[in-house]
Amino acid sequence: MSGTVSLGDATVSHSSRRVPVKGSDRRVGPYPYWGASGVVDYVDDYLFDKPMLLVSEDGENLLSRKTPIAFIATGKYWVNNHAHVLAAAPGYDLRFLYYFVSTYDFNGHGLVTGSGQPKLNAANLRRVRVPSLPLEEQERIAGVLGAFDDLIETNRRLSRHANDLQRAAFLRATDGLLRVAISELMQVEMGQSPPGHTYNSDGDGLPFFQGVKDFGDRYPAIRIYCSEPRRIAEPGDLLLAVRAPIGRVNVATERCATGRGLAILRSANSAVALQALTAQPDLWAAYEDEGTVFSSINRKVISEQRIRWSNDPVLADVLETLDHLVLDCHEQNVALARQRDELLSLLMSGKVRVRDVEVPMS
CATH class of the missing domain: 1.10.287 (Helix Hairpins)
Known part of the structure; x- marks a missing residue:
């Protein structure tokens, strides 16, 4: 393998051009407004108009890596102060740098600091060693x-x-068509969390999903296992988030354990059931307290809810x-x-x- 070079030498920082804008001060427009976790809004003006590598500067995701920490922004766009903005230096390819940074273990290399809010500062980012090719x-x-x-x-x-x-x-x-109560169409079970000491990341037991934080676009993403499951979902079962934000629905692709943040809904027609639970955006609106993380629904509420069928x-x-x-x-x-x-x-x-x-x- 060839030698390495610091990311600071392989890039040119444009982070000094970033400008944070409070949500109340943003004016809606066609330009993406980027933050640490990607596009967070669209605004009526832009700061950059060339491809740049954006790297998360702060946030819990620097540790958990539940979502990407690196992006290539293209077109015209705005960036706030939560993402580093880097251009490729002469002799370096922006996509190559993006792929390298996307999978680099910053925390494992001791580059993420902060006991409360994890942070990847500019100096530590510059220190990362990149293959010199x-x-x-x-x-x-x-x-x-x-x-x-x-x-x-x-x-x-x-x-x-x-x-x-x-x-x-x-x-x-x-x-x-008349709406029908969920209890007449599906079997409803509430999730039950297993003992905390049985959680593991070694693949011992069944994949365990606690709530909406485990959800991907449509299917859960495995992050933890448990060796003593209390509630088990089978492939094809629907997993309904019963805590705020209530109503997110995912599909189990394999046998898995579920915690108290989810309900298991089992139907002979799971494809129809999935649409019935997602085609009505306001289905759970009456049970969602705006701005709180404590709202929830129970088995009785779920069973009595009437849906299109x-x-x-x-x-x-x-x-x-x-x-x-x-x-x-x-x-x-x-x-x-x-x-x-x-x-x-x-x-x-x-x-x-x-x-x-x-x-x-x-």
Whole structure:
């Protein structure tokens, strides 16, 4: 492997141009307003109009890494003071730097400071050592890794289209029909947290989901396991968030344990049930206390809630077919992301050369 160079030498900082704007002072417009966790708003003006690497400066996510900490911002956009803004120095590829930073363990290297609010300051960010590779090699590595991301994004778009088709089909089929109580359509069980000493990250037992914080776009993301589950969801069961924000729904893709922040809803027509619980945005509005994290719903409230429903077998078949497509896209993306991250480490270390990599085709 070749030598390394500091990230400070591989980039040019533009963080001094950042300007934070309070939410009450922002004027709505077409330009993304970036923060530590991505785009947080859209405003009527911009600070930057060239691609830049944005890296989270503070926040709990620097430790948990539940969401990305690095982004490439393009077009015209605004950045607040919670994200470092970096351009590639001459001889360095911005995408190459993005992939390196995205998987770098800042906390493991002792670069995240602060006992209350975790922080990655500019000095520590500059200290990170980046592989010193010829620009052409950086571009080739970025191109290979980008092929994985392009396919992941294609799957996401396909999944969104399938979701839109499901929603439209369900709403059309149930238009004008009487609403039915959930208890007449699904089995409802409330989650129950296992003993705290049984939690682990070693894969011992079942995946454990406590609440909405575990949710991804549609399927839960495994972060912890438990060896003594108290409530178990089966593949296809719906997981309903019963604490604020109430009403988020995800689908169990495997046998898993659930905590008190979730209810398990089991239906013979899970694809129809999913649409019934998500097609009405205001379904739980009466039980959500604005601005509080303490609102919740119980089994009685869930069971008595009346939802749109249809027993049309054609509708069920259409929704189930589209559901299989969404799940397939999700599983492909999990595998692609894992392959990309494993490959990134090998390419950066020089253990694998670009010419030896089989690039995925969209």
